[in-house]
Structures are given as C-alpha cells and as structure tokens.
Amino acid sequence: MPVWNFVWRSAYHDSLTLMRLTHDMEAVPGVERAAAMMATPQNRALLADAGLLAEGGADTAPADLLIAVAAADEAAARGAEAAALAALRPRPAESRPGLPGATRRRPRTLASALRALPDASLALISVPGLYAAAEAMKALRAGLHVMLFSDNVPVEAEIELKRLALSRGLFVMGPDCGTALIDGVPLGFANAVPRGRIGIAAASGTGLQEVSTLVARHGEGISHGIGVGGRDLSDAVGGLMMSRALALLAEDPATEVICVIGKPPGPAVAARLTREVERLGKPCVMHFVGSGSGSLEECARAAVARARKKGAPATEFTLPASEVDRLVADAGRGLGPAPRYVRGVYAGGTLAWEARAILAAALPDVAPDVTGGAGANRVVDLGEDMFTVGRPHPMIDGTVRREWIARETADPGTAVLLLDVILGYGAHPDPAGELIPALERAREQRRGLAIVASVVGTETDPQGRAAQVAKLAARGVIVMPSNAQAARLATRLARATSA
Amino acid sequence: MRDLLAGPPRVISVGLELFATTLVSLQVPALHVDWRPPGDGDPRLAGLLAELSDDYAAPGKPDH
Numbered sequence: 001m002p003v004w005n006f007v008w009r010s011a012y013h014d015s016l017t018l019m020r021l022t023h024d025m026e027a028v029p030g031v032e033r034a035a036a037m038m039a040t041p042q043n044r045a046l047l048a049d050a051g052l053l054a055e056g057g058a059d060t061a062p063a064d065l066l067i068a069v070a071a072a073d074e075a076a077a078r079g080a081e082a083a084a085l086a087a088l089r090p091r092p093a094e095s096r097p098g099l100p101g102a103t104r105r106r107p108r109t110l111a112s113a114l115r116a117l118p119d120a121s122l123a124l125i126s127v128p129g130l131y132a133a134a135e136a137m138k139a140l141r142a143g144l145h146v147m148l149f150s151d152n153v154p155v156e157a158e159i160e161l162k163r164l165a166l167s168r169g170l171f172v173m174g175p176d177c178g179t180a181l182i183d184g185v186p187l188g189f190a191n192a193v194p195r196g197r198i199g200i201a202a203a204s205g206t207g208l209q210e211v212s213t214l215v216a217r218h219g220e221g222i223s224h225g226i227g228v229g230g231r232d233l234s235d236a237v238g239g240l241m242m243s244r245a246l247a248l249l250a251e252d253p254a255t256e257v258i259c260v261i262g263k264p265p266g267p268a269v270a271a272r273l274t275r276e277v278e279r280l281g282k283p284c285v286m287h288f289v290g291s292g293s294g295s296l297e298e299c300a301r302a303a304v305a306r307a308r309k310k311g312a313p314a315t316e317f318t319l320p321a322s323e324v325d326r327l328v329a330d331a332g333r334g335l336g337p338a339p340r341y342v343r344g345v346y347a348g349g350t351l352a353w354e355a356r357a358i359l360a361a362a363l364p365d366v367a368p369d370v371t372g373g374a375g376a377n378r379v380v381d382l383g384e385d386m387f388t389v390g391r392p393h394p395m396i397d398g399t400v401r402r403e404w405i406a407r408e409t410a411d412p413g414t415a416v417l418l419l420d421v422i423l424g425y426g427a428h429p430d431p432a433g434e435l436i437p438a439l440e441r442a443r444e445q446r447r448g449l450a451i452v453a454s455v456v457g458t459e460t461d462p463q464g465r466a467a468q469v470a471k472l473a474a475r476g477v478i479v480m481p482s483n484a485q486a487a488r489l490a491t492r493l494a495r496a497t498s499a
Numbered sequence: 500m501r502d503l504l505a506g507p508p509r510v511i512s513v514g515l516e517l518f519a520t521t522l523v524s525l526q527v528p529a530l531h532v533d534w535r536p537p538g539d540g541d542p543r544l545a546g547l548l549a550e551l552s553d554d555y556a557a558p559g560k561p562d563h
Contacts, residue, residue: 012535014514014516014534016515016516016517062536107532108534109532113532114511117511120510121501121505122508123512123513124510124518124519126514126515128536144511145503149518150514169502170503183507185507185522185525248502249504425521426517426521
C-alpha cells in the first residue's frame with residue numbers, strides 16, 4: 001500500500017496527543033495505517049522499519065512533526081492529514097490543572113513551574129527520551145527528586161544522573177520507570193492501594209503493580225513503592241538507586257517488610273545486594289522475574305506472611321485443586337485437535353516475561369524472548385517500542401492488542417490465548433471492555449478457543465477490578481487471581497489437550 | 500531539600516499532561532509544564548542548555 005508523509009514544521013506535541021491523532025487518522029476510510037511522530041532521527045528510523053517513511057523520505061528537523069499515512073489513494077491520505085489537523089485545533093479555553101492560587105498561565109519551563117510551586121519536591125519527567133536526561137539534570141540541580149518515566153535514555157546519562165543525585169542527597173527513579181507509590185501518592189501508572197507496612201523497591205513497573213495489588217488483595221498495604229528503572233540492577237549502573245532505596249526503606253518507620261523485585265541482576269550487583277539485604281535489619285523478600293523459581297505473586301504472599309510473622313507455603317494455585325481440575329476439564333473439552341499451543345498477548349513487559357518463564361518451565365518449544373517471534377508457544381509484549389511506532393501503548397489503548405489477538409487467532413495452532421489486563425491511574429478507563437470485541441470475534445472464528453487472563457488492579461482503582469473481571473467472565477474468559485496462575489493454567493490446558 | 504520518603508511528594512510534571520491531571524484529581528499538589536523541545540529540537544543543544552542551567556542562573560527570567 002502506498003505511503004504519504006506530511007511535515008509540519010516546529011510543531012511539538014506530546015506522545016498522548018500524537019496517539020489521539022493516529023487514532024483519528026486511522027478512522028478515515030481508505031487509511032490502513034497512520035503514525036504521527038516528532039521527526040527525530042530515531043523516530044524516522046522506526047517509521048522506516050515500519051514501512052511508513054515515504055520513498056526518499058521527507059526533509060525534516062527533530063522539532064518537526066512527521067505524519068505518515070499508508071492509504072489506498074492520495075484522497076484517503078489527505079483525508080487523514082485533515083483529520084490530524086482537526087484533532088490538533090485548539091480547544092476553547094479550559095481549566096488547567098494547578099493549585100489554587102497558582103498561575104493559570106501554564107509554565108513552559110521547570111524554572112517557571114518552581115516559581116509557581118516553590119515547595120515542589122519531585123519532578124515527574126515524561127518528555128521524549130532524547131531530551132529527558134537534560135530535563136532530569138535541571139530538576140536535580142534545582143534540588144528535586146526525579147521520576148524519569150521516559151525511556152530511551154542512554155545508560156551513560158543514567159549513571160551520570162544517579163551519581164549526581166546521590167551526591168546531593170536526591171533520588172532518581174528510572175529511566176523507564178512506569179510506576180511509583182510515594183507516601184500514598186501514585187506516580188505514573190500506579191494502582192489505588194491502601195497504605196501499609198510493606199515497602200517495595202522495584203526495577204520493574206508492571207512488577208510493582210502486580211505485587212502491590214496482590215499485597216492489597218491479601219489485606220495488607222504499601223508504605224512506599226520505589227521504582228529504580230529496569231537497568232538499575234545491571235552491573236553497568238551498579239544498583240546505585242536500589243542500594244539507596246533499600247537504605248531509605250530500612251530507615252522508614254512505616255516500613256516493616258521490604259520487597260525487592262526486578263529482572264535478574266548482574267553478578268556484581270547480585271553479590272552486593274545479598275550483603276546489603278543481610279544488613280537491613282528488616283525482613284526482606286526478593287524475586288527476580290525469569291530467574292527460574294517463584295513468581296511475583298509468591299513474592300507478594302511471602303511479604304504478607306513476613307509482615308504477619310507467619311509462613312507462606314508455596315502453592316501453584318490459590319483455588320482448590322478440584323476447581324482448577326474443573327476449569328481445565330471444561331475448557332479442554334472444547335479444544336480442537338493438535339497441535340495446540342499457548343499464545344500470550346501482553347501489555348505489561350515484566351508480566352510477559354513472567355508468563356514466558358512459566359511456559360518455558362512446563363512446555364516445549366517456547367520462544368526465547370517476548371517479541372512474538374519463532375516458538376510454537378510464545379508470548380508477545382506489545383508495550384515494546386517495535387510495536388508502538390506512533391501508536392498508543394497497549395495499557396492506554398487496545399488497538400495493537402486487538403490486532404494481535406486477531407493474528408494469533410488466525411493461526412490454527414493457537415489453542416489458548418493468555419492475556420494481562422492492567423488497571424490503575426493512567427490506564428484505559430475500560431481495558432477489559434475494549435478487548436472484548438476482539439475476544440468475541442476470536443471465539444466466533446475458533447470455537448473452543450480457551451482464553452485465560454489475569455486482571456492487575458484493585459477495587460478502588462478507577463476501573464474497579466470486580467467489574468472488569470465480571471465483564472471478561474461473562475464472555476467465557478477464565479480469569480485467574482494472578483498472572484502466574486493464569487500462565488500456569490494455560491500450561492495445564494496445553495498439556496491436558498496434547499495428551 | 501527533603502528525603503524522598505519524608506512526606507507526600509509535591510510534583511512538577513514535565514511531559515504528559517495526563518500525569519499532572521491525575522495527581523490534581525487526587526488533591527496532590529501538582530503542576531504541569533507545557534514543555535517544548537529546547538534548542539529548536541536539537542537534543543545536543545538541549546543538553547548544552549541544561550549544562551548551563553540558565554533556568555536557575557536567572558530565576559527572574561520570563562517564560563519563553
């Protein structure tokens with residue numbers, strides 16, 4: 001399909017605005033695919049990889065907005081451009097977020113924001129990665145702690161920022177830190193969880209969401225959830241912020257039990273972490289996703305048990321064994337002939353890796369990563385950059401996930417679809433509801449297809465967990481209490497039907 | 500300056516407006532910065548500008 005590029009000079013818009021544009025453009029008849037991105041060299045490369053850079057490419061500067069449209073004809077492409085223009089038309093004056101008494105004129109720099117909010121303590125930075133380190137540097141120099149939501153920050157910059165922060169008694173959460181809970185305040189994509197006595201230090205955003213919501217479901221609460229960024233535990237960064245987070249939680253009077261989660265650390269960091277944990281003076285549970293044993297749920301249960309000074313027996317399922325057997329028998333009856341495989345279609349990166357590890361421990365031929373590539377049994381993390389070129393993250397908008405569900409359903413080997421549904425602040429207002437049309441189509445096309453999901457969230461989240469679970473269950477989706485249990489049930493279904 | 504955990508954060512959000520809007524709806528003191536790429540979008544120039552930290556050398560400087 002031919003591709004058109006349109007360039008709007010010096011027209012910066014944030015990524016959520018650009019997602020809205022993309023959505024509107026893709027609704028235009030005749031448009032197959034559209035993207036709106038700032039024309040940085042990196043974004044141009046992503047567009048080229050996605051086949052959305054017109055032949056010869058457009059002449060652009062990084063501050064330009066590049067609109068790319070794959071459409072049946074030029075009229076459709078022009079229609080998409082017009083839709084994008086309409087979406088950007090300034091809306092009538094609207095109330096802006098801010099404090100009573102703060103200026104209603106929106107500050108355009110950190111410095112002017114500090115004049116309006118002089119006792120600010122933290123900068124939450126979510127600008128494009130190319131500029132994020134510079135903004136974080138400004139914030140640290142102004143004496144602010146930093147939560148760096150942005151990804152694509154070079155590791156050298158991360159190390160420099162973290163060293164500067166430590167030298168000034170400050171903290172850097174991130175880069176690529178999606179979630180934090182500081183003294184009851186949810187930052188980024190966090191859930192509404194009660195305050196409590198379990199403190200979490202996490203090198204994983206959706207891992208922090210899974211553990212904090214499971215702790216809440218078991219009747220305990222969170223003192224603080226500190227994100228350190230996915231790379232902090234690498235030997236290159238040296239766990240600079242994890243060490244500091246552990247020290248802060250050790251000193252914090254509200255924290256009785258400390259929970260450490262992330263992907264497996266580098267060897268040097270692992271050795272140091274072990275020594276530091278021994279000196280904390282508080283009980284500490286650790287789980288590294290993909291390290292071979294345990295799960296985020298078991299980590300949450302162990303933290304709850306330590307807080308209650310009880311044991312936490314390891315268990316595959318929290319449902320009675322007879323109930324699990326019934327679920328397997330009921331779902332297994334409808335499945336077609338072999339080959340029958342599990343296909344995970346995920347929004348949360350750490351949850352995808354956890355599911356992959358559980359599949360790999362129980363099933364043959366599991367794809368080695370979460371890119372949806374070769375492997376009879378496979379899990380795809382659709383939050384990865386390669387799937388979100390100019391398109392919304394699947395936690396915000398289900399478009400990419402609906403497409404992928406259709407794609408996996410069309411594959412005759414798919415017997416079990418495995419999903420995560422993530423609630424919380426910032427996430428889609430009805431994530432289950434927007435997946436349901438794709439799930440219903442999948443069930444129509446493939447009678448007997450088993451769909452297994454978990455819902456990460458709490459009753460007090462804006463979406464309400466019970467209502468989301470009920471929506472899925474009403475369509476025949478098997479909703480398990482955790483991601484780990486959902487993945488385990490999927491493997492049981494695959495094994496039961498392969499016999 | 501206070502410790503990260505010394506109390507509920509008061510937040511300046513630079514980037515996605517969604518985050519400031521959420522915090523304000525929860526009665527958390529928060530302010531959104533209507534950010535634009537500095538240095539005409541040249542990240543190298545943006546880095547140099549941050550190095551100079553001109554924002555803080557001239558606190559009375561008006562918004563640009």
